[in-house]
Amino acid sequence: MAPSIVRKVLNTLQITADYSVKPAGLQWRSNTLFIVATVAVGLFTDLFLYGLIVPILPSMLQDKVGVPKDQIQSNVSGLLAAYAGASVVFSPVAGIMADRMSTRQAPFLIGLLALFGATIMLYLGTTLPVLAIARVLQGISAAFVWTIGLALCLETVGPENLGKTIGSIFSFISVGNLCAPLVGGLLYDKTGYPGVFGIGFAILAVDFLMRLLVIEKKVARRYEAEDSDSANTTPSHQQDGNADEAQQEEADEYQPLLGSKEEDHAAFKISDNQPKLARMIPILPCLADPRLLTAFLVAFIQALLLGNFDATIPTVAGDYFNFDSLHSGVLFLPLGVFDFILGPIFGWCVDRFGTKPIAVISYTYLVPVLVLLRLPQPGGKSQILLYGAMLALSGIGLAGIGAPSIVEAGAIVQKYYEVNPEFFGEEGPYAQLYGLNSMVFSAGLTLGPELAGELKERIGYGNMNLVLAAICLLTAVLCFVYIGGKPRMLTGGRYKS
Incomplete structure (x- = not known):
């Protein structure tokens, strides 16, 4: 009796993998809603702790480290870039590890351990190198949580539901972006560092x-397969059949976009003569697809814009309006509120109407909005309200550019997997895909603060936003040409992959 209890406890804690003994709470712990909620909370935590520090970074550098005031902007940008740079390096590592491990849980917990260490160092650190190392650890954590989390989402809900799932998750985690700077500024003002951390x-x-x-879910099915006496057990061939049906439905959904099955097979077929590196990292041959590269570019520009806002809002608030950390945090509110409200709606639109119209419209919309960010000037209440209104309009555009990249990349790799299942293996290349996506996104977060800080100092805040508007216009053109397939006017009346 005692050994059975011990096995039950060990399996419940997921320390052992004895599939003959079900862990406690197997049904609700493997429920789709709980898995998606866990991913959402993981992403929320990453973004919340990232955003919690943003409005107080200038104060931390000045009070704890003693950085001169004229060096604050460059050091703020540098610390933001350290976070993103570490994520760039470790995202592919996270993807490769995830595809080689039997479950996603272990690397998911590794990411959390790095984040815990980073938070302790940020709380106790009093020198610039310690704060930089802490931001690097935060970046490592972000690499694991985003890579593993998105791959786990796709495995759980399937590609046909990915758009609205990602939209809903992004809406929830935008609360992290929305509340964290405000909470960080408020707690720092009222309680100091202990309250913030x-x-x-x-x-x-x-x-x-x-x-x-x-x-x-794949782990839960192993327990069910071992439980041969259970009437509720779903046979593995039926599970596979359901998966095949979902894949077929997804394929049918994209059929008008991608052409006939024969054309799909030719367009997505991977040559058998692949180098050793490509067989070790099977996502690499997919990178020859211009649609996939454009999807990554969309993620990069999205992160570039986010990094720009994170780096410049606190300093602009201080320069223009003499705001402290608390009031600088409040300015993030109008930027994030529309992302929170509109994220699921844009995600549903991506599933319903495709990635092209949402991506093109959102990036085109951001062009005049960024140009209008030239209008706010140093001043009083009227200028503060004007700046807040411009940030709110920017939030609408940012809500629209969140889902298209991830959904587009997933749809393309899904096609490669369907045509070349033997090349990718049973698990597919999805963790590697989202590892690359996280790497590209983090590269945008790395370059965004640096570009914003450099342009702001050299040509001014208004002209900096003019450059970003031009980048958005170019991105909209590339989305029109490549995202969702080439438009009919460029292919003689047909979509072409």
């Missing part, structure tokens, strides 16, 4: 518990 550690505890409890 106290709430950070509390959220980390919740995140850890959920990541520890979650059981992937």
Whole structure:
């Protein structure tokens, strides 16, 4: 009796993998909603702790480290870039590790461990190198949570539901972006550093518990397969049949976009003569597809814009309006509120109407909005309200550019997997895909603050936004040509992959 209890406890804690003994709570721990919620909380924690620090970074550098005021902007940009740079380096590593491990849970927990260490160092650090190392650890954590989380989402909901799932998750985690700067500024103003980092550690505890409890669906099926006496067990061939049906439905959904099955096979077929590196990292041959490269570009520009806002809002608020950390955090509110409200709607639109119209419209919309960010000037209440209104309009555009990249990249790689299942293996290349996506996104977060800081100092804040508007216009053109397939006017009346 005792050994059975021990096995039950070990399986419940996911320490062992004895599939003859079901862990406690298997049904709800492997439920789609709980898995998606766990991913959402993981992404929320990453963004919340990232955003919690943004408005107080200038104060941390000045008060704790003693950085001269004229060096604050460059050091703020540098610390933001350290976070993103580490994520660039470790995202592919996270993707390769995830595809080589039997479950996603272990690398998911590795990311949380890095984030915990980073938070301690940020709280205790009093020198610039310590703060830089802490931001690097935060970047490593982000690489794992975004790569593993997005791959886990795709495995759980399927490609046909990815758009609205990602839209809903992004809407939820935008609360992190929305509230974190405000909360960070408020707590720093009222309680100092203990209050700021106290709430950070509390959220980390919740995140850890959920990541520890979650059981992937493929792992849950192994327990059910061992339970031969259970009447509710779904045979593996039926599971495979359901998966095939979902893949077929997704294929039918994209059929008008991608052409006939024969054309798909020719367009997505990978040659058998692949080098050793491509067989070790099977996502590499897919990078020859201009649509996939454009999807990555869309993610890069999205991150570039986010990094720009993170780096410039606190300093512009201080320069224009003499705002402290608390009031600088408030300015993030109008930027994030529309992302929170409109994220699921844009995600549903991507699933319903495709990636091309949403991506093109959103990036085109951002062009005049960024140009109008030239209007706010140093001043009083009227200029503060004008700047807040411009940030709110920017938030609408940012909500629209979140889902198209991820959904487009997933749809393309899904086609490659359907045509070349033997090349990719049973698990497919999805963790590697999202590892690359996270790497590209992090590269945008790395370049965004640096570009914003450099342009702001050299040509001014208004002209900096003019450059970003031109980048958005170019991105909209590339989205029109490549995202979702080439438009009919360029292919003689047919979409072409």
